[in-house]
Amino acid sequence: MQTFLSKAFKDNDEGREADEILRSCVHCGFCNATCPTYQLLGDERDGPRGRIYLIKEMLEQNTASRETQLHLDRCLTCRACETTCPSGVQYNRLLEIGRAAVETHVKRPLEEKIKREALLHTVPEPGRFRLLLKLAGLVSPLLPAEYRNSIPAVEPGVPDWPSNVHQRKVLLLTGCAQSVTAPRINLAAARVLDRLSVQALPANGCCGALSHHLSKREKTLTTLRRNIDAWWPVIEDGAEALLLTASGCAPTVMDYGHLLRQDRDYADKARTISSIAQDISMFLGNEDLQLPPATAAAEAPIAFHCPCTLQHGLKGAGRVEALLSRLGFQLTKVQDAHLCCGSAGSYSVLQKDLSRQLLERKLACLEKEQPALIATANIGCLLHLQSGTDRPVKHWIELLE
Numbered sequence: 001m002q003t004f005l006s007k008a009f010k011d012n013d014e015g016r017e018a019d020e021i022l023r024s025c026v027h028c029g030f031c032n033a034t035c036p037t038y039q040l041l042g043d044e045r046d047g048p049r050g051r052i053y054l055i056k057e058m059l060e061q062n063t064a065s066r067e068t069q070l071h072l073d074r075c076l077t078c079r080a081c082e083t084t085c086p087s088g089v090q091y092n093r094l095l096e097i098g099r100a101a102v103e104t105h106v107k108r109p110l111e112e113k114i115k116r117e118a119l120l121h122t123v124p125e126p127g128r129f130r131l132l133l134k135l136a137g138l139v140s141p142l143l144p145a146e147y148r149n150s151i152p153a154v155e156p157g158v159p160d161w162p163s164n165v166h167q168r169k170v171l172l173l174t175g176c177a178q179s180v181t182a183p184r185i186n187l188a189a190a191r192v193l194d195r196l197s198v199q200a201l202p203a204n205g206c207c208g209a210l211s212h213h214l215s216k217r218e219k220t221l222t223t224l225r226r227n228i229d230a231w232w233p234v235i236e237d238g239a240e241a242l243l244l245t246a247s248g249c250a251p252t253v254m255d256y257g258h259l260l261r262q263d264r265d266y267a268d269k270a271r272t273i274s275s276i277a278q279d280i281s282m283f284l285g286n287e288d289l290q291l292p293p294a295t296a297a298a299e300a301p302i303a304f305h306c307p308c309t310l311q312h313g314l315k316g317a318g319r320v321e322a323l324l325s326r327l328g329f330q331l332t333k334v335q336d337a338h339l340c341c342g343s344a345g346s347y348s349v350l351q352k353d354l355s356r357q358l359l360e361r362k363l364a365c366l367e368k369e370q371p372a373l374i375a376t377a378n379i380g381c382l383l384h385l386q387s388g389t390d391r392p393v394k395h396w397i398e399l400l401e
């Protein structure tokens with residue numbers, strides 16, 4: 001694709017990166033076939049090829065419209081298009097640049113601003129998020145079922161974290177939403193690791209994904225630096241990995257090196273953190289898992305939903321499924337496994353209708369073979385799926401434990 005970027009973008013880092021990505025797109029449109037929003041809306045501008053054109057136009061003319069903002073907002077950042085693209089177009093990076101640019105050109109309506117700011121100031125802060133969910137829980141009986149079901153319950157903290165000391169140590173990110181709604185997930189992970197003689201040390205804090213996806217650059221970089229300061233002493237002390245049980249956090253933490261590449265004080269540390277960060281499925285996939293044989297509970301069929309961040313972002317499709325099968329769990333066949341469930345970070349709040357439609361489609365596929373439960377690998381997907389079904393939804397590490 002030929003490009004003629006405007007002066008404002010031609011001579012800076014991001015402009016050059018965007019230019020290279022734009023030129024790698026051959027406009028074939030294969031990506032539209034696997035794009036969830038294109039499938040739902042049938043509008044070229046709600047598919048990856050159309051969004052690439054909108055970003056190109058914006059970077060060439062150095063201006064943007066509310067329409068461009070709307071079509072970029074509707075993107076789930078699921079990255080199914082990257083998996084499908086035969087030319088290796090780095091759509092996600094281009095979208096990040098495009099979204100940041102559109103924010104500088106187009107003012108958002110007040111209602112949108114309030115929603116986005118409210119998310120930014122609650123979800124990444126476990127204390128505030130816990131309080132908000134408790135208050136929401138009090139008024140939830142008065143709400144329609146649709147809203148009531150989407151308010152997750154607060155789960156009490158975990159008192160019995162394994163206390164064994166092992167030579168092998170890893171950091172385990174506690175995260176923000178997960179630490180409030182499902183701390184049991186990291187407890188299960190710590191126990192599995194303990195049985196493999198690996199000591200899990202909690203790494204507190206939000207990874208920064210939420211503010212990053214909402215194009216809040218300075219807030220994101222502040223979060224990253226704060227995390228690096230908090231985690232660095234443990235890394236210097238010999239922690240061999242930084243493990244993530246929410247696959248939604250993994251791509252962001254693995255990108256710290258890129259995000260802080262221009263920060264002289266943090267660039268090296270950020271690169272190190274990116275190099276040791278792993279989704280826990282990657283880490284356990286390389287371990288000699290001699291866990292006890294599967295129990296009768298493992299014989300009940302399980303439907304696994306592989307989050308987009310794991311299958312498209314980390315190119316880890318099939319990894320968890322292989323691990324569970326190896327340990328004797330029975331997995332059902334899931335149709336359209338490549339499609340997003342509609343959770344997508346803040347998407348389920350900011351694009352409620354599209355998110356709901358995707359959830360219904362996903363649950364129909366997951367529940368087709370009547371599984372005993374649904375398993376997944378990301379807290380956002382877990383809560384979103386649970387909001388639409390009475391069938392239990394768990395993190396796969398809980399099954400392993």
Ligand code: SF4
Pocket residue numbers: 024025026027028029030031032048049052084085086087088089
């Ligand atoms: S992003 Fe890839 S699949 Fe989509 S139009 Fe461009 S080259 Fe084709």
Ligand code: SF4
Pocket residue numbers: 034035036037038046047048051074075076077078079080081082091
């Ligand atoms: S990231 Fe997902 S929703 Fe966005 S354009 Fe690509 S396939 Fe479509």
